[in-house]
Amino acid sequence: MALADQTFGFYIPTVSLMGVGCSKETGTQAKALGATKLLIVTDAGLSKLGVADQIKAQLEEAGLKAVIFDGAEPNPTDTNVHDGVKVYQENKCDGIVSLGGGSSHDCAKGVGMVIGNGGHIRDFEGVNKSTKPMPPFLAINTTAGTASEMTRFCIITNTETHVKMAIVDWRCTPNIAINDPLLMVGMPPSLTAATGMDALTHAVEAYVSTIATPITDACALQAIKLVADYLRPAVANGQNIEARDKMAYAEYLAGMAFNNASLGYVHAMAHQLGGFYNLPHGVCNAILLPAVCEFNMISNPQRFGDIAVALGENVDGLAPVDAAAKGIAAIRKLSKDIGIPAGLTELGVKETDLRVMAENAKKDACMLTNPRTATLDNVIGIYKAAM
Ligand SMILES: [Fe+2]
Numbered sequence: 228m229a230l231a232d233q234t235f236g237f238y239i240p241t242v243s244l245m246g247v248g249c250s251k252e253t254g255t256q257a258k259a260l261g262a263t264k265l266l267i268v269t270d271a272g273l274s275k276l277g278v279a280d281q282i283k284a285q286l287e288e289a290g291l292k293a294v295i296f297d298g299a300e301p302n303p304t305d306t307n308v309h310d311g312v313k314v315y316q317e318n319k320c321d322g323i324v325s326l327g328g329g330s331s332h333d334c335a336k337g338v339g340m341v342i343g344n345g346g347h348i349r350d351f352e353g354v355n356k357s358t359k360p361m362p363p364f365l366a367i368n369t370t371a372g373t374a375s376e377m378t379r380f381c382i383i384t385n386t387e388t389h390v391k392m393a394i395v396d397w398r399c400t401p402n403i404a405i406n407d408p409l410l411m412v413g414m415p416p417s418l419t420a421a422t423g424m425d426a427l428t429h430a431v432e433a434y435v436s437t438i439a440t441p442i443t444d445a446c447a448l449q450a451i452k453l454v455a456d457y458l459r460p461a462v463a464n465g466q467n468i469e470a471r472d473k474m475a476y477a478e479y480l481a482g483m484a485f486n487n488a489s490l491g492y493v494h495a496m497a498h499q500l501g502g503f504y505n506l507p508h509g510v511c512n513a514i515l516l517p518a519v520c521e522f523n524m525i526s527n528p529q530r531f532g533d534i535a536v537a538l539g540e541n542v543d544g545l546a547p548v549d550a551a552a553k554g555i556a557a558i559r560k561l562s563k564d565i566g567i568p569a570g571l572t573e574l575g576v577k578e579t580d581l582r583v584m585a586e587n588a589k590k591d592a593c594m595l596t597n598p599r600t601a602t603l604d605n606v607i608g609i610y611k612a613a614m
Pocket residue numbers: 373425429494508512
């Protein structure tokens with residue numbers, strides 16, 4: 228996010244570990260951060276599979292202590308956060324390890340902010356509301372999509388209002404982000420597809436964002452190339468370690484891009500579908516992405532042409548608008564190939580809800596950096612086009 232009209236801040240974790248087996252370094256890295264007893268924040272699924280115990284054993288091998296809190300639910304709530312805070316305090320922990328996808332990382336960010344600053348997680352809704360640092364925080368990622376293991380975004384559901392609170396705070400960026408493809412091989416094809424399309428959406432929205440910079444552009448284009456080359460193989464065979472590794476890089480690069488250039492109407496509109504129907508974020512993005520691109524395309528056909536090239540399309544001799552159209556068609560083809568539903572109707576979305584969702588999408592912070600201004604009717608029209 229630009230700090231002022233002419234300046235730009237770039238936010239990423241201090242250390243990021245990538246590559247096959249890198250999660251083995253968790254203990255050493257936690258020790259290097261000065262932690263002695265860590266709260267492992269994860270979800271019930273990973274806990275049952277024994278992955279949390281595996282990480283606990285690695286920490287103990289390094290001479291550290293660890294306690295598992297597996298109460299991070301999908302779309303984590305303020306209650307989840309404060310349950311985690313209680314376990315942290317009761318066990319006198321002095322550091323946090325999050326293990327999982329976006330829900331575990333977001334819940335852990337919430338725990339860390341409350342531990343560091345006191346108060347209630349609801350106090351931190353908005354931009355940079357914390358005033359004190361978090362405890363040492365390592366984030367181990369097991370999906371290739373949200374990039375929450377390396378961003379400063381934390382989304383927590385307010386159980387009183389049922390609204391998803393957006394907490395954007397550089398202090399909740401994990402100190403160390405760990406992306407080990409060996410922890411991603413267990414993802415089923417549908418989750419691989421949905422999270423991969425979330426990563427592609429991050430990259431595309433960041434590339435055409437009104438606050439994109441040469442740094443975020445480089446990250447976004449490389450992320451798009453990697454998704455184009457490796458998402459299909461990762462969906463086809465979850466054990467394909469090269470595809471898993473490259474998708475981990477893709478989601479991380481896309482994270483670097485949107486953590487700094489923000490997003491656009493795909494996310495603004497997908498958030499409403501998530502809130503209304505509790506639909507998976509990645510699937511909503513995948514369906515909305517081509518429809519939003521079609522609307523946005525006239526804002527900068529050249530940029531959409533670049534996206535087509537990054538997706539592997541041959542645009543030689545084409546006018547920018549035609550190149551852009553080829554890119555949008557390539558996104559549709561990718562979604563189809565990996566089994567994403569064709570439209571929102573298939574997901575049970577009703578025409579009668581579109582107006583309210585469009586009104587809420589226009590208030591979502593993600594729309595601020597969308598490259599084309601949209602009226603309420605425009606937003607309804609995009610939803611309709613994606614039905
Ligand atoms: Fe996303």
